[in-house]
Amino acid sequence: MAFRIALLSATLASLYATTSVHADAWPAPVQALVEQGLEIHGEFEAPSGLTGYAASHQGRExxxxxxxxxxxxxxxxxxDAEGNDVGEAALDELVRQPQEEKVWQQLEASHWIADGRxxxxxxxxxxxxxxxPYCxxxxxxxxxxxEAGDVQLRHIMVGILQQDSPAKAASLLGAEDPEAALREHNGGDEIAPAAQPRDIxxxxxxxxxxxxxxxxxxxxTTVYYRDERLDRVAGMPDEERLREMMGDEAP
Incomplete structure (x- = not known):
């Protein structure tokens, strides 16, 4: 849950505007908030004659x-009388899920090496x-x-830790068989940084x-779906979290 809150406050702040609902004229009080920078993502029914709006401002839902x-x-x-936030389901449907789907699409469209079936x-x-070393x-x-065919890891290659990290990442992405190159690199045959084509x-x-x-x-940093919601783990997970990420006990 902590990641989901962070994901929607900082990680996705730059994406809210692209998925907001644009209207020529919201009701005047709502329009006043829009003019102050509020993004409206959708409208929902609320009790007591109220009309609800799922919104965000500077990444905060x-x-x-x-x-x-x-x-x-x-x-x-x-x-409500039971202590429930009546807008929580609307925020899930109209804000969180669309943003998480957008992040997943960005990950799919990135440049990665498939590891597994x-x-x-x-x-x-x-x-x-x-x-x-933690990777x-x-x-x-x-x-x-x-190796059991239960999980495919998609390694999004980045170069951020050392001066030669970008060149090594490019060498892996540009290898004739990137999956084999990554396997050899992790097996001890470290990849050598080498010039690659500009597109790589x-x-x-x-x-x-x-x-x-x-x-x-x-x-x-690993991103995956857990209980139909996007979650992440930063760094090397402990054994319990690893099993959760993989979806089951080790085969």
Missing amino acids: MTVYLTADGNHAIAGSLI DDAPRVLYTFTDPNC HRFWEATRPWV EDQVFRNNQLFEELGFYATP
Whole structure:
């Protein structure tokens, strides 16, 4: 849950505007908030004659309620008699899930090396720096699931840790068989940095940009779906978290 909050406050701040709902004229109180920088993602039914709006401001999600007469708007949580936030489901549907889907699409469109079978039922994206010892440990720890065909890791190659990291990442992406090159690198045959075509070097640059845009700070950082919601692990997971990420006990 902590990641989901962070994902929607910092990681996705730059993406909210692209998925907001644009209207020529919201009710005047709501329009006043829009003009102050609020993004409206959708409208939902609320109790007591109120109209609810799922919104965000500078990466922070929120609900806004319009009074029945249309003259006033209240920004904040609306709590029922059982202590439940009545706007929580709307924020999930109208803000969080679309943003998480957008992040997943960005990961799919990045430049990665497949590690494991293409028909594996579980896919995880992990940001990998060739000079990262914890990335190597993560690669080793995941072998039972990958080799059993249960999990495919997609290594988004970045170069951020050392001066030669970008060149090594480009060498892996530009290898004749990137998966084999990554396997040999993790097996002890370290990849040598070598000049690559401009488009391969640009792939590393764009992966680095995505890493920064998503607000990540450690390698490996792994993103995956858990209970139909996007989650992440920064750094090397402990054994319990590793099993959760892989979806089951080691085969």
